[in-house]
Amino acid sequence: MRINVLQHTPNEGPGSIQRWSQLHHHEMYIYHPYRFGNLPTADETDMLVILGGPMGPNDNLPWLKEERQLIKQLLAEHKPIFGACLGAQQIAKTLGCRIGKAPHKEVGWAPVYLQTDKIPGLPKKITALHWHEEMFEIPDEAELLFSSDLVKNQGFVLGHHVVGLQFHFEPEADNLREIAINDNHYPDDHNDLHQTAADIIKHGVPAENREVMYHILDFITAK
Known part of the structure; x- marks a missing residue:
């Protein structure tokens, strides 16, 4: 399977998604449209x-x-799509949803709570990395997947092939440090989680996040 990744900034890469791809012997192609303007075609995209x-x-x-x-x-062709943060917002906007300011800016570690059993086997509560101040509406055809204490619309699942998350399960330890040191001033301004970049790094990535990420990817790619 050819997995095409759209990366939008140097310090937010695919993390454990790349590891999952390698474990399944898929081919991953990483595009940087913000820098080079190149995008894959639908025909050359399996996921x-x-x-x-x-x-x-x-x-x-x-x-x-x-x-x-x-x-x-890709939605019309029912191909698997996963979106994180901006990626989830892009999916929602494609489906006609409004994207706007969230009621709270969340930067740091905070729990999210499962809202549906659409994806069997997910934990009811998971600590995730938040790095956002905007929020998507939930598409009419989709189900609310996760909520946090501060922001209701944290994730959605559309059918069996599309998941969008406002937060991040994909970073691993090195990725976390890369995100936090390069965007280290973002947590300091009106952050309702009240965590600094140093706090975020010190917390570390919960061991279960990789497995949860794998579980979601297995779900959207299941035949």
């Missing part, structure tokens, strides 16, 4: 992963609009 980034779906950037055209094609 699409859309990662986070500092920009928003409402920004007037041509490549963001082109991403949504690709997402629209």
Whole structure:
């Protein structure tokens, strides 16, 4: 299977998604549209992963609009799609949902709570990495998957092939440090989780997050 990854900033890579791809002997291609403007076609995409980034779906950037055209094609073809943060917002916007400011800016570690049994076997409560201040509406066809204490719309599952998460399960230890040291001022401004970059690094990545990420990827790629 060819997995095409859309990466939107140098310090937010695929993390454990890449490890999962390697374990299953898939081929992963990582695109940087914000830098090079290149995107894969639908025909050469068996699975699409859309990662986070500092920009928003409402920004007037041509490549963001082109991403949504690709997402629209893949949705019509029922191909697996996973979106994290900006990626989830891009999926929701493609489906006609509004993207706007969340009621709280969340930067750091905080629990999320499972809202549906659509994906069997997920824990009821998981500590996840949050790095956002915007929020998506839940698409009409989708189910609310996760909520946090501060923001209700934290994740959705659409059918059996699409999952969007406002937060991050994919970072591993090295990725966490890369995110936090390079975007170290973002947690300091009006952060309702009241964690600094140093706090976030010190917390570390919970061991179960990789397994939860694998479980979601197994679900959306199951035949």
